[in-house]
Amino acid sequence: MSLSQGKRARTALRTAVALALLAAFYLLPWLRLDGQPILLLDLSARRFHLFGYSLQPENALPLFWLVTAAAALLCLVTVMCGRLWCSHVCPQTVLTRVFRTLDQLTAFDGPAARFGPALRHVLWAAIALWTGISFVGYFSPIGGLIHDLTHFSLGMWEGFWIVFYALATWANVVYLHEQVCSHLCPYSRVQHLITDARTPTVRYIAARGEPRGPRPHGGPSVLHRSRGLLDPVTANDYVFRAAHPAIAGALPKFNPEHLGDCTDCGACLQACPIRLDIRNGHSSHCIECGACEDACDEAMVLQHFPEGLIRRMAPEPDGGQPPPALRVKPLLFTAAMLVALVLTIVTAGAPY
Incomplete structure (x- = not known):
């Protein structure tokens, strides 16, 4: 019996989204534009490099409004389409799917079966370590980071955060899985405030x-x-x-x-x-x-x-009564997003 059409479509979509997100996360620290990193939050120099623009903390107000617009967009997508962030985009979900793919690839038969768990954890530890290095690469130039790492001259704080995020990635995915989503994630806790009676x-x-x-x-x-x-x-x-x-x-x-x-x-x-x-x-x-x-x-x-x-x-209407045609929350989130985008443009052109 062939795979169902619905499952093929969903699997293809999840795979495409996961590959795009993983490529973006691991490649962005390496990309440069006009000699500057394309994305670097350089805390030591107190300067943000964002796609060719350099921002000091005191003139980063447009970035704040841009993040606010992105949060409003996330709420809008959630109320209209459901928890697509959790099911397709969340780093915890994407990395968990990578680990489960490794689980399937290392499920050997016969005498080699005993080597499967060890190989799986070695591969996942390597991915977790590179994830920690890539994450710190958003705050410290990754070229210098790799040079210091290979020459055993890495700074104490950089080494600490690499190990911390590598261990967090390894432990969250191997042991916690979706428990993090159910009990720790704030986005999960506010779902009832974001969604309405017609959210799928x-x-x-x-x-x-x-x-x-x-x-x-x-x-x-x-x-x-x-x-x-x-x-x-x-x-x-x-x-x-x-x-x-x-x-x-x-x-x-x-x-x-x-x-x-x-x-x-x-x-x-x-x-x-x-x-x-x-x-x-x-x-x-x-x-x-x-x-x-x-x-x-x-x-x-x-x-x-x-x-x-x-x-x-979408949920079935209670008592057979259709929900109101006017949906207030999508309108509010759309308005908040548009206002934040306007403020982004206005503050970007304002003198500091």
């Missing part, structure tokens, strides 16, 4: 999937059966009973023709990095990485069902 999230379509349960291969999907989709109240009741068997009791046995499209294979739960069951409803801890979407689409393909039982979509 990764959701399980209970009306199609419930009641869940295994069944023989070969039957049609509910989308092609007379049963059709369940009403929201009945679907949510099945979800609650499946999530709380101690309270609601075990689900009865259903004939295959009465089952929904969820085969209760557990693939979505196993694919989730923090073991959230998306079928139990949306959680604020979910970073919408799409792993459950991919796993569910594969299960649907194997069952010869249409994909999309778990997908990114």
